[in-house]
Amino acid sequence: MASWSSSATIANLLTLEDISNASASDDRAAYGTPVLKLLAEARSKGYDATALPLTTEKWKTRWADMCLLPSGSDREMEIAAEQKAEEWRSRPCFLKDEVTITRLDEAEGVTVMVSDWLELDATDDWVRHDAEIALQQELSYASYLNVQSAILPAPRNRDHVASYARIVNQCLKNTPFIHLSIRLPVYNPSVLQTSPPSSLLTSESIASAGSLSPSGSTPRLVISGSSSEKLSAAPESELNATWEMWDLIRSMCDYNTRLTLTLDLSPPLPTKIGVLSKWAAESVRNILLPASTFIANGKGYPVLPKTTQSFIRQCMIHYPTVILAGANAGYHSRGGESAYAQYVRHLEKTSPAVQAAERAGTVENFAQGYQDYLQAPLQPLMDNLQSVTYHTFEQDPVKYRQYEEAMYRALLEWPGEGRIVACIAGAGRGPLVARCLTAIERSRREALIYAVEKNPNAFVTLQERKEREWGDKVQLLFGDMRFIDVPEKADILVSELLGSFGDNELSPECLDGAMRFLKPDGISIPSSYTAHLAPLSSSKLFNEARAAKDFKSLETPYVVMFKAVNILSGDGGGLSGKCGPQIQECWEFEHPRRDPVLDARGLPKTNSHNARSAKLHFYIPHAGVLHGLAGYFEAVLYGNIGLSIHPHRKDQISKDMLSWFPLFFPFREPLYLPSNSELQVSIWRLTNERQVWYEWHAESFLSSPVVAQSDSGLRSSSLSGIPPSPSTTVHSPLIDADDPTFAQRTGYGTPDASPGSYETVKIGQTSLHNPGGRSSWIGL
């Protein structure tokens, strides 16, 4: 059970009972303190780390005596309690036996669990107020002992989560270095208490008795969370409800990087994996896994239900600390304490993300260390690339194999018997030239290659290769393909100018120039390419983008190997029926263009024909926060030979291709998207004489079924019903020109609320990004 892997850290959770037992044991003197003895034992059992409660029952009792009013207490008792509480509030301090650790060596590498009976989101103002002081006191003490990480009790009361969040934010400010992790059951926390693996994982009813009201003479008996409404939520809403609380907390803490999640996998657990994908985009630090979550397999060994297995495997992308609780409690008949950790290691080893990263040749393996790391896209037209950059891209066996195959087929299928002229437009250091020579050889056709390159430095490498390898079969031409003169026109024009979004390295503009030396019936490889988008959530990428130093950090698309992200869209039309698939095509470029209008030099007069725009409609099945757009491309090289980084199609088209990571278009402010909403994304590819740039923007909508007027009368009452809301399609006056009467055009008097119809209500929008190419443009 050694820590042979880099993904998960496995920790055990000590209980107060463990500590109490250790205190009573004979050999504790050898270790110094009971906690030191337990830490040594955990290490010897193979645990990488340990978590333990910070405070004891004594602290809980004192706090309750001061801050809560026992039922039946009289005015004198109240005043006495309030005197003690005011004394404490003015100078919060622990007594020695109210805490579990007192020495630096006891705290080393330890994660502490803050008192989980602190109700930071209690309904009662005074309970919240005094819980905040207690939390500050605990964190201040933990920080004194150099504890690096503390787990906070789960939020429990949706109505007051904003108060919980405000308190956490205050603690992050007051305690500078400590990491705070919010414990959160994947289901509604009201479920959590049913199966506690230890007494400390249980929220006991200490706070429910009532509380003293020190501000008035009439003590109020406070029932925490005393709402009388009935909880009628179904499983998905429970999952949403807990995520929604987390989202509110981290948003109100402004995505503080010292704030993380401790996902609590106490049962009950979801049986479908889909809704759990949202946690991939969140900052998950710990997974709290009680032994009671395990079921026994046929032989009595502890194993996990299928969905939980898959979920933990997925969570390996977070490099989590898996905190095992109650592993020593003997819940299962076979395997002993070590069986739980062994099982987690088994899940780690069989995690697809871990496996992909370990297998040579995969993009995941190639991208080690680059996951979720933001890189500025290349501008190979403006900047002359370095040899080392060419070297990196030439490593990709799949891309050049596809190019060779495309050239081979094009040569084979080229009509006639004569010499074929091929032109490599943008030869770089020559990888396509070499592949083209191989393709010519394989096709047994006679052919000459022109290699055009504008980078003077790479042109030296080309000269060397021509001299050493290629000889007369290749003619080198130095110059920009948009302006250079070529001795003869080509039958086949080959280029590798594509960026992560297809056209974002100006392939369309460059090939406009190169088309001057392609014969009218010639072939362009690639023959077309498309750009694709999907809405994306990732608190990591949001934080990375805004942390970038220059002001343009949230206006620039970045190249990113995605890892801790979640695509928010689903397939399906949404209620409006207008939504497309999860990942949608924006636009296409084709080469050669058909029937273009050109000037005397054979160049287009303007770049208007390379402007593009798209408006995409995405269906959002599960609530999430939009942080940006994921951009992909797909290219047809020739026939059915292509290149693709489209997540759903890349494995069929160009599996294990390494050259392109996706593009990330960030949004400045996160946009909250509810379950079953629709997102409309507008994106433009814009151009003037000197540059090309993208602008992007999104609006969100929620559809709700129209309640027929005659059925409920809801539409007639402005207070209790839903009056007609903005229609998303306001027609151009031009279409309605043949529509003669006012009533028909406006719908006056003829509400068209047929059964099963819906109305779409706008609920939010982002800023316009990169307006006027302000911060990020690509130079022509």
Add this chain to the structure above:
Amino acid sequence: MASWSSSATIANLLTLEDISNASASDDRAAYGTPVLKLLAEARSKGYDATALPLTTEKWKTRWADMCLLPSGSDREMEIAAEQKAEEWRSRPCFLKDEVTITRLDEAEGVTVMVSDWLELDATDDWVRHDAEIALQQELSYASYLNVQSAILPAPRNRDHVASYARIVNQCLKNTPFIHLSIRLPVYNPSVLQTSPPSSLLTSESIASAGSLSPSGSTPRLVISGSSSEKLSAAPESELNATWEMWDLIRSMCDYNTRLTLTLDLSPPLPTKIGVLSKWAAESVRNILLPASTFIANGKGYPVLPKTTQSFIRQCMIHYPTVILAGANAGYHSRGGESAYAQYVRHLEKTSPAVQAAERAGTVENFAQGYQDYLQAPLQPLMDNLQSVTYHTFEQDPVKYRQYEEAMYRALLEWPGEGRIVACIAGAGRGPLVARCLTAIERSRREALIYAVEKNPNAFVTLQERKEREWGDKVQLLFGDMRFIDVPEKADILVSELLGSFGDNELSPECLDGAMRFLKPDGISIPSSYTAHLAPLSSSKLFNEARAAKDFKSLETPYVVMFKAVNILSGDGGGLSGKCGPQIQECWEFEHPRRDPVLDARGLPKTNSHNARSAKLHFYIPHAGVLHGLAGYFEAVLYGNIGLSIHPHRKDQISKDMLSWFPLFFPFREPLYLPSNSELQVSIWRLTNERQVWYEWHAESFLSSPVVAQSDSGLRSSSLSGIPPSPSTTVHSPLIDADDPTFAQRTGYGTPDASPGSYETVKIGQTSLHNPGGRSSWIGL
């Protein structure tokens, strides 16, 4: 019809026909050009300004010939048109007779109407693309002639308003000084075409024929806005739809201050004023008022319908330019052309806002020049006020009348016959001392006044007044009321420490100290005060707040006399039934506190009892954008004597009181709120040993009726229906302790979707503002 008022500017709108007629007239030579003749005539008719179309029919024809494909055209015609279009796109330029003005003097003070057939939001990409180039060309030309303000054609196509907005934003960047005003009918623009006051106000069907597609060989016949859906919107949604388009445009233009609205009052017009209140919060520059909007009164003179009258009166807060169109067209039998302008002046004179500003003694009159101007709240405890500040506040006759009355009644009702001890805590320059002496005289009670003041400068004034006016009836005490020793305890303690939000100038903390020298059964004037909030929309205040120089500009509450604002909330419970009234109470402070726990000096040990928090639920009837919160206070001085700046109650309680403008709590990012949504506002009054501050935050929700599962099956389909959404109330585990079975607690298998029930879906949130008192705190 002279311009005697400061609120509205009245302009006439010239048509191409007017210009054509002027060209043909004999006397045009005397003026130089036809347009100069028309401008001179407008001035002589009493118009303050003139608007005119920038381009002629010739331009429209040339643009259409180049950029649109006539039906039945062949490939050769297409290529020819595309050749011309590419030539134009590369070098956009007018021919002389395509524009109406060519000289600087023709453009002076003139507002131009951009070609209104430009479809910036056309469905066809090429029509949009070429309309953008044409718009840039027109604005560039207008800017060359030093035109200050241009009116853009109304957006028409909700599906492509984002493109319209992007283009406008680009124009604002490309044309540095010009003001752009978006023409917008108050109703759905598809209605607009029914009653054009002139041919140029009509969108003709030029663009609907089709367009050439220069990128491919197959020309596409494009029908603009070719959606097949039926428009079934009712009046309110039409209003929302146009506002929604405006909101999208100004949001995507980042609230550019050079972007304004031209509200088009072409019929049909709303018959209810309520939904129009949203325009108060927007940047309205012009009101386009066609003569055809007027109806004839009994005598045949032009008048406006009641709602339109009220709306124009309300609009006077914007100091609009009212552009009269077709006033010379003879729509009405009586009054002639001047009748329209005279009627608008009549509406101006009878506008409540104008009247209030002109009547002496009103707060509107007092606040002239301070409307929508952000001021930092006073910190009289930290800073010693200047004499001139005291002087300003002492001008308020109402406030001191109320105080005198409260003191008079308290003295009258004080039991017993002996000498009464009154104490003015915070006497300033002595206004309350003087009023107290009058009250004593009126009440015929024997009384001594102690006047406590900590401002050493004001204390000199007090000494002077004691010597000259008050003599032995007043004893002066120099010191901070929280620490000073007073010779004897008071029966009546009077203070004027209230801020715009009640407690925001630390009245609670100061009076905690002063309570040491109030007798146990003594009276505090004020005896209590409350803070009140409402959600507010105002693009002006949003821009002012973020323009403030320091980084904390959007974290500080400001004192503001509101003008161009709209309170977004309405009365009523909302669908959830939880919402309160339009303006809601946050919290209360009472003096003296009952049974406080105090230290030996008589002071509270901590300030915990002055912490407060509130969670308020607002119903939002009409869509709007939240920019901040309006804060008000109300105080009970004694008995039923009070002070109030609560908009609904101030006139009953303390009419024409001048001392306090409301507080404005800004939000950093605007939050879009749909019609019929709910806003939950959390606000905290927080405190530590050294300071007091507020934090605030909001979340938005939309309720929709639950469609019963058995009726529609919607809940069972994740693609076409609405699955159960997050419940807003996640219960504390503590309440459910007596709820034995899992199924009951979680609702598994027992969905409680009774008919008429609803579900609430979170749709958005703001940041947490002023966390940790980061930017704005009040020093203790």
